[in-house]
Amino acid sequence: MSDLIQTVIDSEEKADLRQFIGLLYQQEKRYLLRSDILRVFSEYCSQAQKEDSFFSGSLLGQLIYFTQEFILENESLCLVLRPVIARQEYCRINREDLRVEPLSIQEYLDLCDQTAGRFRPQDGDVLELDFQPFYDFSPSIRDSKNIGKGVQFLNRFLSSKLFQDPGRWQQRLFQFLRLHRHNGSQLLINERIQTLSQLSAQLKRVIAFVSARRPEEPYANFRFDLQSLGFEPGWGNTAARVRETLEILDALLDSPDHETLEAFISRIPMVFRVVLVSPHGWFGQEGVLGRPDTGGQVVYVLDQARSLEKQLIEDHTLAGLEPNPKVVILTRLIPNNDGTRSNQRLEKVYGTDNVWILRVPLREFNPAVTQNWISRFEIWPYLESFAIDSEKELMAELRGRPDLIVGNYSDGNLVAFLLARRLGVTQCIIAHALEKAKYAYSNLQWEELDEQYHFSLQFTADLIAMNAANFVVTSTYQEIAGTADSVGQYESHRTFTMPDLYHVVSGIDLFNPKFNVVPPGVNENIYFPYTRAEDRTPGDRERLEQLLFSLDDPDQAYGHLVDPGKRPLFSMARLDRIKNLTGLAECFGRSPALQERCNLILVAGKLRAEDSTDREEIAEINRLYEIIDRYGLDGKIRWLGVRLAKVDSGEIYRVIADRQGIFVQPALFEAFGLTILESMISGLPTFATRFGGPLEIIQDGVNGFLINPNALEETAEKLLEFVSKCEANPAYWQQISERAVQRVYSTYTWKIHTTRLLTLARIYGFWNYGSQENREDLLRYVEMLFYLLFRPRAQKLLERHFQRDSIE
Template sequence: MSELLQMVIDSDERADLRQFIGLLYQQEKRYLLRSDILQIFSEYCASVGKEANFYNHSLLARLIYFTQEFIVENESLCLVIRPVVARQEVVRINREDLRVEPMTIQAYLDLCDQTAGRFRPQDGDVLELDFQPFYDFSPSIRDPKNIGRGVQFLNRYLSSKLFQDPGQWLQTLFQFLRLHRYNGTQLLINERIQTQQQLSTQLKRVLALVSSRRPDEPYANFRFDMQSLGFEPGWGNTAARVRESLELLDALIDSPDHEILESLISRIPMLFRVVLVSSHGWFGQEGVLGRPDTGGQVVYVLDQARSLEKQLQEDHALAGLETTPKVIILTRLIANNDGTRSNQRLEKVYGTDNAWILRVPFREFNPSVTQNWISRFEIWPYLESFALDSERELLAELGGRPDLIVGNYSDGNLVAFLLARRLKVTQCNIAHALEKSKYALSNLHWQELDEQYHFSLQYTADLIAMNAANFIISSTYQEIAGTPDSMGQYESYRHFTMPELYHVVSGIDLFNPKFNVVPPGVNENIYFPYTRTEERTPGDRERLEQLLFSLEDSEQVFGHLADPTKRPLFSMARLDRIKNLTGLAECFAKSPELQERANLILVAGKLRAEDSTDREEIAEINRLYEIVDRYQLAGKIRWLGVRLAKVDSGEIYRVVADRQGIFVQPALFEAFGLTILESMISGLPTFATRFGGPLEIIQDGVNGFLINPNAQEEMAASIVEFLSKCDANPDYWQQISSRGIQRVYSTYTWKIHTTRLLSLARIYGFWNYGSQENREDLLRYIEMLFYLLYKPGAQKLLERHALQVAIE
């Protein structure tokens, strides 16, 4: 992309570039992000009378579009150019003669430090973190479009290895098949088959055996015949299923193919005990939704646990096994439980046979802290000891090691790493959201923010966990690699500085096949279309309709509706800055057209600031009251300060849909957006932020609408336009509603999610066994970061907690 810069310099737009650079030097900011750059370019074009064609299609416009950052120096300008997703180039252009030269990442990070006023290279060296050497000998994806399709790439890579070196890899496959046992019982292949050559021979005999049986004949009828040939349970529950599995193995031996490899490995019964880590706490099934940090995560993990158990049961039944798979959700026990079940060590997950919430307390370094809820920003000092204590509890509850550990969010992923490292178990990470991309320049100004957010610990924990993981699940492609307009969450960890702490020269390799896009689903027992009236409970419908539109209860409800018949404009989220419910309220307040056509109804946690201990929530509560007062919204807004039971949260969408309302999700950034799926499957036309996961869920104007939460007038106009179309065409609301429902059922179900997750776990398990890739050097490097960087910082935070307790 530096070629494009040179093209601008060599063209008749050279003067425009020079004038634009001059305008940059007039700005107060020295560090300009893409939004700043685009705004300044727009101002430049307007000030010199450029036509729209120049703003949109000139060489300079293309350069501006691809530029992510400008750093203004005394004599030159640093440009971070992103020509395609997941790739960056840093160059410096001399202000005087427009000479261009490339910059190393190290020089760029030094310049970032100087810009922040925190560090000058001549003052001394800084620790550099570089993970790239550990990925240099791993298979690597080349095309950015294939990022997030790691398992497809890995299957092709493995099948090519089978083809190139069949002797070694077929021997590896043979040894892998002999590994598997369940409760001491040998599966798949027994001692009668001692070599890969014997396997090939016996495979032909056993195929002849099962081919002579009726397709639906139960495996039990010919089990002993198969055992005499060297084949144990695990191939199938009927003759047809056994034959299919063995034919896949036979085909793979004769002509390796990536699709055959995936189909075969996905059938191998190797997962019986799964642990899902959600360490933050307030994890429960009644009245507990993260308080308020991790409510979406709680819903996600509970639904995932139910679906995992069900899928494991189905898989094992198809394999011909009588098993009792077990899923454990590992979280923290909170003694002061505020009337919830967060103080119970063990709780069965509703609707399951053998899925459990296991709660392990934090050690009582500071009982007045650890016996209570702790913000996700303050949790870091307690995670190592929590992992050590949890190891003993898990081994006792499971009766052995788990087969898979799945971490959730930054803290859960760190615990998953510590457990997987000690137990030598496959580790999967799910970030849900990485804070680094939420808070602009938070790494550059971490010292000012650390007292409140402790980003130095969180970003270090993220680097540790994401590099240690065997595979990573993201809900969307852009969570990994972003869009042409914006950087991905994981992408933001490739190169960054935390001045006076460390430089990250290479934090994560996005082209490594560990990344996989596996979106979550919705619980279809709770969230389903409003038209399925036979499945709805009339009493719940009437109660929630009253709660939404008419109930007078100062404890639960703020505001009344002067005209409850207006179309409801509905949103439901926790009150924090990123979720931006106050931004939606302000958008509504500034639009007379919206107020004329609709009522605003918010379900948002608490009504009183004094009931909250979260600083962001307190600030948003106060701001919402201020907006209502300033814009005189009395009679036009309802604010419900309630925590809904799960079944109520499903019905409340349908109640709004009964009145042909709409759902608005106005977050400044949304990693994925489960509420978007919930509203769409319920039948509500949905407006959601264009920043983050909704961009991949919603096809704008087809099955929903994308909005810019930073442009309130534009957002209001988009909603008003939809309402006008509904008035003009009574079928329009129903068309968008039906398409939204269809979109969710075709792509976003838990059945699809867990089938894929279990397939990934099996394939990465085979890869880790067969690749002979030495991860020990990487894990030792990661351990060094944990003990030399993370642990001292966590200890300082622990001491601060103790001091705060002493003062209080």
């Protein structure tokens, strides 16, 4: 990128560069992020009366496009450039002679500290965290477009090893097959086969044996014949299935390729007991949604658990085994349960055979705190002891070790690491949202924010979990590596500083094949198209229609609609800053034209600030009332403060669709967006933020629409344009509705998700065994961060909790 800078300097735009730099130094800020940079450059183009094409078509415009940050020193301008996705460069331009010189990562981090008002008196006085050496000898993805396709890369890598060094890798595959047992019984291969050559010879005999039998003949009929030849249960439930599996193995040994490797490994019965970890919030099946810290993650984990059991039953049945998987959702027990079931140790998940919510109480360091709900930002001091106590509970409940542990969110991922480390189990993490990407300057201003958010603990926990994990599941590509003009959530953890705490020189290797994009689905029993009248309950539809449009109950609804027949603009989310429902209300308030043709209906937590203990929710409640008053929205808005049952949340989308309404998701940032899938599969045309996961779910203008939640007038115009098209052509609403439904069914189902997740668990299990990659040095480094950085800070927070009567 230094070449592009030099090209600008050597061109006729050199004067423009000087003038633009001069305008930068007129700004109050000395640290400018991308949004600030684009704003200032737009001001320059306007002041200099540049043609519209100059903004993006000029050499300077191209340089600005690739710039993520500016740091303004007295004598020079420092740039953070992102020439391609997932790669950054650092350089400095001297203000006097425009001389360009590179910056090291360490120099860049020092400058960030100085910008934040932290001056280092001498070199070497700050802790540097660098994980890159632990990845130097691991296989690495080269092309950034393949980030998030870790298992495909790993399959190709492993199959090439099987081809290049067949003796070594085939022997490891053979040993791997001999490992598997379940409930004390040997699976796959018994002691009659002692060597790889014996396996190869016996494969031919067994394939010939099962080929001579009827394809549909049950495995039980010839089980003992196969055992006498060295083959135990696990190959298939019929003669045809056994033959198919053995032929895949035979092909893998003779001529390995990545597709054959995945096809075979994905059939190995090695996952029977799964633990999903989600400690914070009110985790339950009823009466919890809409409470603080309780939303999409609860829905995600419950649906994932149900689908996992269903898929495991199918896999075990096809393998010829008695299907008896067990899935446990590990969360915390809350004694003061506020009418929920959060004080019950065990709760069976509806519609399953053997899926359970297991709640483990926090130790009573201060009962006034630990017996109540605790914010996700405050739960850190209790996680280590929670993991220790949970290990005993899980071993008793599962009657042995789990085969896979999946962490959820930062706290669950840390507990998953602690459990997996103690039990020697494959660990997967799912972030759902990394808070660092949500809050601008959160790392630079961590000390000021620590009183409320405790980012020093959270960011450290994130570094620990993402590096310790065997594999990482994300919902979208951009969650990992961003887009051409925005940094990904994981990418934001690669290089950063927390002044006076530590510098992160390399926090995560985005090109490591541990990353996999596996989007979730929706519960198709609850969320389905509004056109499926035979699956809808008329009484529910009528009740929810009344709730949405006319019910006069101050405890459940605020606002009376003067004209309930207008097209409804609908949104449903928690009332917090990031979800930005108040921004949608302001967008609606600023547009008289939108008010004339639509009503705004919000389902959003509580109606009264005094009923909440969450600071962000209280602020948003007060702001929503202020917006309603400022723009005179009485008669045009309905605000429901209700916690909906799951079946009601599904039907409520369909009721809005009955009236050809619109779903709007206005979040400032959305890691994925389950409500977007829910609305789309229900048949609602959906408008969603372009910041985050919706960018990959919605094809703008085809099966939905993307909006900039910061551009209120632009969003209102986009909504009005859609409404006008629908009024001019009634079939247009239906076209977008049908395409939205098709999009979800083709890509976002739990069947697709859990099949892929279990394949990942098996492939990474084989990789960890077969590669004999020494992860112990990495895990020791991670443990050092936990014991020397995380634990002391968590202990200080615990000491503060001892002084409190409750946690708000």
